[in-house]
Amino acid sequence: MKVIIRLLVYTCAVLITAWLLPGVSVENFTTAIMVAISLAILNTFIRPILVFLTIPVTIITLGLFLLVINALIIVLIGKIIPGFVVEGFWWALLFSVILSIIAALFGTSSTTIVRRNEYEKPTDHFQS
Numbered sequence: 001m002k003v004i005i006r007l008l009v010y011t012c013a014v015l016i017t018a019w020l021l022p023g024v025s026v027e028n029f030t031t032a033i034m035v036a037i038s039l040a041i042l043n044t045f046i047r048p049i050l051v052f053l054t055i056p057v058t059i060i061t062l063g064l065f066l067l068v069i070n071a072l073i074i075v076l077i078g079k080i081i082p083g084f085v086v087e088g089f090w091w092a093l094l095f096s097v098i099l100s101i102i103a104a105l106f107g108t109s110s111t112t113i114v115r116r117n118e119y120e121k122p123t124d125h126f127q128s
Contacts, residue, residue, distance in 0.1 A: 010036040013102040020098060023091030027083030035084050038077045047073060070096035 011032045018026040026032045050069050051058065058065045071093035078086035086092045 007033070007036055007040070009106045010040070010103055013099055013106055014039075016102055017095055017099045021091060021095055023087040024095050025085045031081060031083035034081050035077055038081060039073070042073050042077065067093060067096065070100075 011029070014032045014035050015026060015029070018024045018032070026035065047069060050072075051066065054065055054069065071089055074092035074096050075086055075089060078084055078092065086095065
């Protein structure tokens with residue numbers, strides 16, 4: 001149930017961010033859900049690989065290159081998902097920054113959608 005709630009919150013964050021930015025458009029709520037799911041999957045599985053491969057550049061730029069990785073993921077999703085249009089790299093960069101801020105205000109992120117039970121403490125079943 002937590003996953004569905006996080007997904008809906010992140011979908012709302014996608015819709016709000018697209019509404020704020022004229023260079024990004026989301027056709028409908030279904031498209032926003034597809035964007036949120038794609039972001040969650042790519043940020044969970046592909047982004048760590050890209051971050052690892054670009055460690056030297058990230059260190060030289062003091063971490064600012066991570067914004068470029070986020071923007072490239074947004075551009076990729078814009079190419080994959082029909083109904084989600086990003087008019088260029090700079091709009092994707094701004095979209096990723098504003099989306100992160102809005103998602104943080106709502107208390108979620110794209111990677112927490114995929115993770116399961118991250119806030120639950122492990123239990124010791126062998127206590128007496």
